Amino acid sequence: MxxxxxxxxxxxxxxxxxxxxxxxxxxxxxxxxxxxxxxxxxxxxxxxxxxxxxxxxxxxxxxxxxxxxxxxxxxxxxxxxxxxxxxxxxxxxxxxxxxxxxxxxxxxxxxxxxxxxxxxxxxxxxxxxxxxxxxxxxxxxxxxxxxxxxxxxxxxxxxxxxxxxxxxxxxxxxxxxxxxxxxxxxxxxxxxxxxxxxxxxxxxxxxxxxxxxxxxxxPDLSFFYMKKNIAEESDLRDSSIFTIGVVPKDPVKRNGISLDNYSKFVSNLAAEVAGSIGNGRKVRFKFINQAVLENEPNDEAIELIGKKLSSLGEVIGPKSNPSLEDLSIAYRECDFVISSRMHGCILSSYLGRPFIGIPYDRGAKWGILERLGDCVLLPMEEIEKKQHPTSQLIEKSLRYAPRAEMDREADEIVSIVNGITGKD
Incomplete structure (x- = not known):
């Protein structure tokens, strides 16, 4: 009962x-x-x-x-x-x-x-x-x-x-x-x-x-959500275009980095990813917002990064009010993702899209990704202080494939909650 x-x-x-x-x-x-x-x-x-x-x-x-x-x-x-x-x-x-x-x-x-x-x-x-x-x-x-x-x-x-x-x-x-x-x-x-x-x-x-x-x-409850709600549908990537998803987060004072320098780093990283694994295809940069824009506006970061990338390929702005279904579609259209949001990295992982994460804080939540394997996380506050060998980071991101473990942990979540509610 x-x-x-x-x-x-x-x-x-x-x-x-x-x-x-x-x-x-x-x-x-x-x-x-x-x-x-x-x-x-x-x-x-x-x-x-x-x-x-x-x-x-x-x-x-x-x-x-x-x-x-x-x-x-x-x-x-x-x-x-x-x-x-x-x-x-x-x-x-x-x-x-x-x-x-x-x-x-x-x-x-x-x-x-x-x-x-x-x-x-x-x-x-x-x-x-x-x-x-x-x-x-x-x-x-x-x-x-x-x-x-x-x-x-x-x-x-x-x-x-x-x-x-x-x-x-x-x-x-x-x-x-x-x-x-x-x-x-x-x-x-x-x-x-x-x-x-x-x-x-x-x-x-x-x-x-x-x-x-x-x-x-x-395990993070999003694992259960993805297993239950994200259907195994056809691949939405365009074989003739290399699409890089960009999930920005405007830096705040505690990050120790200016908006301009953050935008430069993200745009330079996106350009290097396109040059390294784009295989000569046309390049598209697709902005994805994890949050509804009126709630967490990222307009300045999107504008600055978009300007820097516009000479390299098509730039597509984000939906201002994306639903969870919209996000599922957006990530399935990408070949690679650069994300400053943790669940942007999680969605990319589940859908088999390599990513480089740029955490906007030191929150313990980023350990959810590290627990699943050796992923690439470059804390926002450190990107100006350390040298980052981009080619090695890209290779490392391509090896990160935690989907099977995420599905296993989703089943573990079901077992735990059923035990709490007494569900048979």
Missing amino acids: KNKALIVDYWSDYNRGDAMMQVAILQLVDQWPSVVALDSGINEYKEFSKQLDESKAIGPIEFTPSPKLSLYFRKSGKLSNLANKLIMVANVLVFHFIMLMWKLRIKFLIPNGARKLLGEISASEVIIWNGRNFRGNKKLFEFFEFFDLCTCAIASIYMKKKVYALGVSVWEPKSVAGSWLLRKIFSRCERVYAREDVSLQLLEKNIMSGSKEKLKYL
Whole structure:
């Protein structure tokens, strides 16, 4: 008999890498209509749910908010930054007020959305906690940043429910308080599944050393999505044209590289790839955006890289609102991919397209690719500091072929989630 499952902490589908994982959870749990709690507060979850187009296409879903407020001032400046931090501090008080009113059965003081969520938690047997990326930005406020990411899980733990954290990724906490909070939460989960080795080792050594038996490895959920949803269709490559997919990510301040230098590196690399393995064919450069452009604009990088490549071949701009199906088609049209997005590299790998990855951060998630074999990753912050023998990198990328292992790990995901939900 299947356990009644509640899925919590969905983020936007507008990053299609996240969308793959969120669709995968819905398909794996396979309970309809599904109830999904969003990682947005009681004041904005209805607006936020509009960004879950791929998840909604899978089946009927009812969304609820997290038991918190979520106000965010997007303007840059010290005043906006301070206001955002104070809201995170206030949310600890808001959350505990809501939980106290629930315990005292004074439910009319609880906002409708939060009251519905707590009712769903109470009626559920297992809580599927969508994996979070725990990365504190400021030492002083790290505790509050982590708390903001965990309100649904904490509410479930308070109500003595079995919580399964799927696909957790953790950076080294910067504060004692942040480490303490993660330790308290994870030690009270039924299972914590890390999605790569760096997080697995960090959790085992520093955060869950006293509850190692609860810590497990879970392959990236996108593996299941690809095996289930990407059909084995005809090859979409044009034999007369060598197509290089370019998946950009505008550098941010922490990357230590200018947009112009990043664009030069990507365009020079694309030119060398075309000259090395294009076999004299016409060259096409195809931009692919992993995220909806209005959500994560890459206009400047696309314009600069496109200008540099236009003299070498045809340049095709990206779709502004690509669906997951659009991405599948786009990657199947490519002969080679240069990607600054992790799931761009994963999709390339699954479809048998060689790639060179240019990670935009030091996130542990890139270890997902390294676990599968000896791939080519050139961190964005290092591309100006080191010499890169391009011919060797291209040869190495052509040898990376993890498809069979990805399919095997997709089956492992099914077995793990079926064990959680009690599905036969």
